[in-house]
Amino acid sequence: MRVGVGYSDNPDSAAAGAQAVRQALDQAGLDGCDLVLLFSTSRHDPQALRRAVAAAAGPRARIAGGWAVGALTNWDLGYAGDQVGLAVFRFDTTACDIVAEGDLAQGEEPVGRRIGEALAEAGVAADSPVLLLYDTVDRTRGAMRMLMATPLLAGIESALGGLPDVVGAGLAGDMLGTPGWQWTGDGLAERQALALLFSGGVRMDSVIMHGCQPCTGYYTVTRADAQTILEIDGRPALDVIGDIFAGAIAPEDYGFFLTLGVNMGDRWGDFDESAYVNRMCLKVDHKRGGLVMFEPDMVAGTRFQIMHRSLNLDYIAPRIEGLFRKLEGRRPVFALYIDCAGRAAGFAGIDAEDAAEVQRVVGDRVPLLGLYTGVEVGAVLGRPRALDWTGVFCLFSV
Template identity: 25%
Template sequence: MKGTKQPWAHRLLGMVMVAGLVMGMALHAEAGAETTPRLVIGQGASTAEDGGAAALEAVERSRTGLGERPVSFVMVASSEGYDFNQVISGVRKGYGSGVKIWGLTSHKGVMTREGWQKGKGLSVMAFSSEHMAFGVGDAELDDPEAAARAACRMAVKDAGKSPDEKPAMILMTASFGEEERLVDEIDAFFGGGVKIFGGSSGDNNLSGEWRQFSSRGVHKKGVVLTLIYTDLKIGTMYGNGIGYVATGKRGTVTRAEGRVIYEIDGRPAGDVYNEWLGGTIAEKVKNGGSLMFEGILAPLTQTVTASDGTSYNLTIHAVELNKEDGSLTSLAVSKAGEEISILHGSSDAHFNRPPIVAIMGRTDGRIAPGEVAGTLFFCCACTHMVLEGRVGGFIPMVNRVLNNAPFLGAFTFGEQGFIPGLGNRHQNLINSMIVFGKY
């Protein structure tokens, strides 16, 4: 399936972009007379080798958009390989010791509106607003539920708020492996109804060099949360299933434990997956092996129906076929009794997804193109894996949708987001956008 052309993907992109431009004009027409931004975001990047120097250079470049405005909160996306205590020190030196930091590492580089910053480097996105309050909390992941509660309590205190006051949204990053438990516990802490968006920190080759960090310190296996309190416009889109088409091949999970699917319809899950793929992984059924690439272009999916009747495909990336029992190891939790099927995608569809998701995120917040203050983008690292030399080629299209506003993107090892009628979820192979409005 590698390199398969999908003309429908280009047609869909064209239709959605036209619709987005029309919606943008309509939003602009209905916008009020307010002209002074209530939120200003500055962005800067650096490829300096030293962590402190890179942070200071990125801060200085962000001043082009910020001027001398005070900064209360900064997001940092970085490649692996830095001394992140130096990065934290550089950010605090540049913006002031009281600045609050939320940061994560990204697979093989970071994305900005200037393009794909491959290799070692970092980017900052700094927030200046009197109409936003931020609270950052972090914890080690020895016990996921306890860590989630501790990070929530810390973040509430850091924001100067009460636990009864719900934030507008929550940013989350963690080391991959326990995301479902973290999301459930964070959701429960605030009584549900608060959007949780984020991405699991990545590294270059799954070697464990991912990091999560805040102004308090650096974690290899931890969780970092930011609570955002505001009445400004925020649009979100959790792009599950976008760019994939259904195949009609489906079954029921009859045995599963955590992220391992043992049986589908009472048979070894690997045998069923091989049949759904037309026998193309027969050798791996016999000897075991990685399904990383097959799982990107032909993911498993759980079809669920939201409270409003809308159906969603929640993608599950199978990454290993286990020789001993024919089971499938995946990157998301499955449960016995769930209906499961297989989708079909392509590299072209992955290339065209980001601008589509950007349009949907912007219109979700009813934010006109000229009202975009900045955007945070979480993109599954698998998109990087299938795009080869085209990584970052979609950024000019994203810039067009977002009026060239500050844009910070990371390639992550799993994505968290909110689905209307279903709530907060952790899945794989997702593009998600958070679009912050100026007003």
């Protein structure tokens, strides 16, 4: 398995696609490839970009991916502009099956079940590396609605009787809720979910990186409706959060800022970042006094803490280095960084880019491709879960 990565911020979609593919092929020493993993912002014409990538990658290449808020490689990083990032793959004894299903707008769980059934037919095992990519934006009913990973994963699990080694990304081409496009292997579609199943001796090790720590004790959700938390400890959710912040932060600013952490490990043990599922507030529901979250899993009975975001990036290097140490003689061939767009310095209002620290730590040891996402999927205590305000670093080896 040989991999190369490429990047362009050329506003011309055809030129950007050709430039990025040439860069990736040159890095890998290839004249063509079997698979292109492609991400671009919503500024690009998806058809023109696909045509250019296909022409440069060669007749065997399948193209999979979709829109993202931004992209990065070992040497380039950008978001909210004209970024294109991609990886080219040449398979020898290894392989990759692509499953594409939709329409997500009709229900995430049924789509997940169909993906699970297709993965079963393709021979998925408990330790099979699976990359899940899905559209997060639905405007078919007028106002924007978030498509969610939690029911999508539940559907996959129901079909398989368990979940394989899944990492993934909820795709969004910008921060404005523009309906997105996906490249599905052999075509172009909207409101899709894709699963890429790697086989033939490919292993994927991954680690989640929140950079968050709890700053309060535990609270309990006592009433919720779908993704909206209505009551906390028997009181309106907005009242409880308002008392905690003591007026320092207005409810209008909770969206994309307020982060709740659910500890899946020992509630009273030492803090363990890898045991937390972070949930970010999307907006507030003033009429009902509720918090609208990115996922619908904070149901009545869920215990959580308010999380504080760290501005110090020294937690990143040890976690990435830990994956390289786990290789045990295997050869690393590709690294993928799935990064919440809200963590980007330009959106978070900070100076340091967490993705730049990832670039520094990886160096030139392995080709690196990254994308900025709406939602991340990674393993918490061995179980794939939807995550917010998280970076998921994945290291593929043979």
